[in-house]
Amino acid sequence: MEIYETHSEIAQRKSWLLSLIVIVLVAFGVLILLQGIALALVPVLFNIPIDDLLGLINGNYDVPNGRMAMLFVQGLGSGIGFWVAAWVITTFIEKANLKWDVQLSRFNWKALGLVLAITVGGMLFNSFLVYFNSNLSLPEFMSGIEAWMKETEDQLMGLTKFLTDFQTIPELITGILVIGVLAGIGEEMFFRGLVQAKMHRYLKSGHWGVWMTAIIFSAIHLQFYGFLPRVFLGAIFGYMYLYSGSLIYPILAHIFNNSFTVIMVYLSNQGVIDFDLESTDDVSYVASLTGLLVLLAGIYYLKKMKIPKHEQLD
Numbered sequence: 001m002e003i004y005e006t007h008s009e010i011a012q013r014k015s016w017l018l019s020l021i022v023i024v025l026v027a028f029g030v031l032i033l034l035q036g037i038a039l040a041l042v043p044v045l046f047n048i049p050i051d052d053l054l055g056l057i058n059g060n061y062d063v064p065n066g067r068m069a070m071l072f073v074q075g076l077g078s079g080i081g082f083w084v085a086a087w088v089i090t091t092f093i094e095k096a097n098l099k100w101d102v103q104l105s106r107f108n109w110k111a112l113g114l115v116l117a118i119t120v121g122g123m124l125f126n127s128f129l130v131y132f133n134s135n136l137s138l139p140e141f142m143s144g145i146e147a148w149m150k151e152t153e154d155q156l157m158g159l160t161k162f163l164t165d166f167q168t169i170p171e172l173i174t175g176i177l178v179i180g181v182l183a184g185i186g187e188e189m190f191f192r193g194l195v196q197a198k199m200h201r202y203l204k205s206g207h208w209g210v211w212m213t214a215i216i217f218s219a220i221h222l223q224f225y226g227f228l229p230r231v232f233l234g235a236i237f238g239y240m241y242l243y244s245g246s247l248i249y250p251i252l253a254h255i256f257n258n259s260f261t262v263i264m265v266y267l268s269n270q271g272v273i274d275f276d277l278e279s280t281d282d283v284s285y286v287a288s289l290t291g292l293l294v295l296l297a298g299i300y301y302l303k304k305m306k307i308p309k310h311e312q313l314d
Helices: 013-046 050-057 066-093 100-105 109-134 140-163 169-203 206-219 224-244 248-269 285-304
Strands: none
Touching: 013 050, 013 066, 013 169, 050 066, 066 140, 066 169, 109 224, 109 248, 109 285, 140 224, 169 206, 169 224, 169 248, 206 224, 224 248, 224 285
16 A cells, blocks of 8 residues: 555656666765765754764764764765655656645554554564574585675674764654654654565555565665564554555664663663663573564554555555
8 A cells, every 4th residue: 555656757667777876876875975064064053073084984083072073974965865865756756646644644642553563562572583584604615695684783882882872862852853753753754665565556555565675675775684573563563554554563663672772771871771772692482482472463463454445555
């Protein structure tokens, strides 16, 4: 039930490869442009000298206001970037209509409660996938690739820990805004609203559309040892859109998932709870199985929910 109506030639099935190439080029162009603008504004907005900014980019995080500056770059260059990329492509290139009035009409509080339960179930089961993925190893002949992936993973984890090492309430609020709200809206608009609907059309299967988009969604994060959990999470968001016909649900679920993690990290930093963002040492099989059952039941009932006929598309 994804909504993606377009009559543009470039968006038609016979031009699917050209359409995907355009999506990739425009998305990368927008992201690079907005990140460049954000970096250019950092010295002015955060009083960070150019030399310190270059050091910050290269991993020297001992810079005053560095965390807030990097959150600003992340928010403008990634969260807002994906939203702008989706808007540019759908509005100006493919002349597509997502019919937000219909999507909003499909929202109700009962379905939202179900979606949040699905998200919690997915988070519980994902702990098992995190543990499983962290113990995967590539064949010996791919050892060089595995070493590169581990190095990349360590660098990205270092940046993630720096960005989420919140010590004050303003930093926490900024983290929720950037990592939760902006990322949730931008990534769902781009991946579910644009890519998934088009994959559904190209592959003539809602399920293939969901899983192919989830794989792409996970791959662009360049975190091999978090690849499977992120594919699974992307698929959950994908089925929320496929079965509800409204992007509102995966957007809110994405915001909830990310914001919950941000708050947990902050509470851990304050010594309130014991929570390690990097921990993959153990897993509760009972909690994981319970989460999977809640997730499957939630998806089943979400699929069964009736949508009034006047809200359905032809």
